[in-house]
Amino acid sequence: MIVLLDNGHGSLIKGVYQTAGKRKNWQDKGIIYEGEFNRAIVNGIIEELTVLKIPYVNIAPEYWDVRLETRVKRANKYPTRSTFYLSVHSNAGGGHGSEIYTSPGETKSDRIAILFGEEFQKEFPNRRLRTDFSDGDLDKERRFYVLTRTKMPAVLTENFFMDNFEEFQDILNTRKGRQKIIDFHVKAIVRVKVEIFKEDFPINFKS
Numbered sequence: 001m002i003v004l005l006d007n008g009h010g011s012l013i014k015g016v017y018q019t020a021g022k023r024k025n026w027q028d029k030g031i032i033y034e035g036e037f038n039r040a041i042v043n044g045i046i047e048e049l050t051v052l053k054i055p056y057v058n059i060a061p062e063y064w065d066v067r068l069e070t071r072v073k074r075a076n077k078y079p080t081r082s083t084f085y086l087s088v089h090s091n092a093g094g095g096h097g098s099e100i101y102t103s104p105g106e107t108k109s110d111r112i113a114i115l116f117g118e119e120f121q122k123e124f125p126n127r128r129l130r131t132d133f134s135d136g137d138l139d140k141e142r143r144f145y146v147l148t149r150t151k152m153p154a155v156l157t158e159n160f161f162m163d164n165f166e167e168f169q170d171i172l173n174t175r176k177g178r179q180k181i182i183d184f185h186v187k188a189i190v191r192v193k194v195e196i197f198k199e200d201f202p203i204n205f206k207s
Helices: 034-052 068-075 108-123 165-172 175-196
Strands: 002-007 023-025 031-033 056-058 083-091 099-102 154-161
Touching: 002 034, 002 068, 031 034, 034 056, 034 083, 034 175, 083 175, 099 108, 108 154, 108 175, 154 165, 154 175, 165 175
Parallel strands: 002 056, 002 083, 083 154
Antiparallel strands: 023 031, 099 154
């Protein structure tokens, strides 16, 4: 199994943010750029996957905002039966909690999304997972470009809300909070490897 990691949006180049919007300025309390956050989480996942010897590819390692079409084109060069696509984001627009997205319809992506949702709930038992059980499972379904145009199973995580000050202050802008987000992604990836791709992996995570 190869994990195709996608840190959504651009980051900072010489102090200049590369994506219009996708940020929240809390004035003297700090500012969060979604693209920087996304890269911090993906880089943390990469560090842990390296230790675990789980193969991965960073689909968009550049600091500028790589076009969605380019991300998908890069991903689709890899074998569809031995890969899955993981896009990491943080939310905005009012609200609280996190979400796991897949493309519409019943697909292998749904099974992967369930594992991510379960690991989120274990890591953040007192936080809201924003779900949609109308089709029988917890994922939300949208026709996001990276979910519908990739040939392999694909999930997108929206990790808390940048414009919710409590979530910004206590989770998104802290080392501890970011590490917990990294941890639930990595634990989910291990479960995907064992339960979906049926590959042996002798490891027990501490609860």
